Amino acid sequence: MQGCGIVLAQINLPEPFLKTVIIGVAFGSIVVFVKAPLRFGARNDEGIIWYNLLILVCLALGVPLRILFPVFIVDPVAWLAGTSLPSKRWCGKKTVIGTFAAAVAAYFCLFYVENWKHRLLLTLTIALFEGIMGKHDNIGVGVVVLLYYGLAQKFVFPLTL
Numbered sequence: 001m002q003g004c005g006i007v008l009a010q011i012n013l014p015e016p017f018l019k020t021v022i023i024g025v026a027f028g029s030i031v032v033f034v035k036a037p038l039r040f041g042a043r044n045d046e047g048i049i050w051y052n053l054l055i056l057v058c059l060a061l062g063v064p065l066r067i068l069f070p071v072f073i074v075d076p077v078a079w080l081a082g083t084s085l086p087s088k089r090w091c092g093k094k095t096v097i098g099t100f101a102a103a104v105a106a107y108f109c110l111f112y113v114e115n116w117k118h119r120l121l122l123t124l125t126i127a128l129f130e131g132i133m134g135k136h137d138n139i140g141v142g143v144v145v146l147l148y149y150g151l152a153q154k155f156v157f158p159l160t161l
Contacts, residue, residue, distance in 0.1 A: 005072025008055065008065045012161065019059055026052040026059075047075070047138050054142040064161045067149045070109040070126055071142045078102035078130055078137075094131040103127035106141075113148070114158035122148055 004025075014022055029052045033045045051071065058065055082098020090096050106126040113119040122144065129140035152159050 005051075005068070009069045009072060012064045012066045013062075014059075014065070023056065023059060026055045046135050050136065050138040050142070054138065054146075057146070063146065063149060066112060066161050067145050068142060069112075070106050070145055071138055073109050074102045074105045074126060074130055074141055075137055077105035091131045092134050094134070099127050099131045102130040106130075112160045114160060118148070118157060 008022065011018065011022075030049055033043065033048050036043075054068055054071060055065065057063075058068060078094075078098040078101050081101030082093075082095040085095075085097045087095035087097035090099065103123050103126070107119065107123040110119050110122055110126075113122060125144050126141050129144055130137045133140035148157075149159070151157065
């Protein structure tokens with residue numbers, strides 16, 4: 001799924017035909033994981049379903065897909081670090097090293113946030129949400145970046161999208 005996210009972030013604002021294809025793939029992914037999941041997910045896999053719902057929300061609202069770049073990258077980086085490296089748990093199954101990795105990944109994924117104070121605050125917020133939201137971490141990270149995008153549009157915060 002992360003490879004798809006990187007491609008979607010590169011596409012950013014799809015043309016109508018490509019937008020239709022992306023919507024079809026997102027709906028198809030949701031149906032697959034509700035009915036008969038693939039080997040890398042479970043039936044009703046909340047992370048995968050939320051991931052696809054976030055993409056659909058962005059497409060419906062005309063929000064650039066690049067905004068979701070942290071959603072595509074932070075969770076797998078945190079999982080990889082948290083399960084591969086020894087560390088204390090701090091919130092359920094979440095580890096300190098996994099959350100630290102989430103923060104580092106978030107910082108680099110937020111390259112489009114030009115104000116360094118905003119970027120740092122978002123980095124810490126995303127790492128915290130990735131930790132405390134448990135199985136719903138994708139929606140937590142997604143809500144954070146979508147709220148920031150909304151605020152950036154309202155208050156004209158500089159974004160490079």
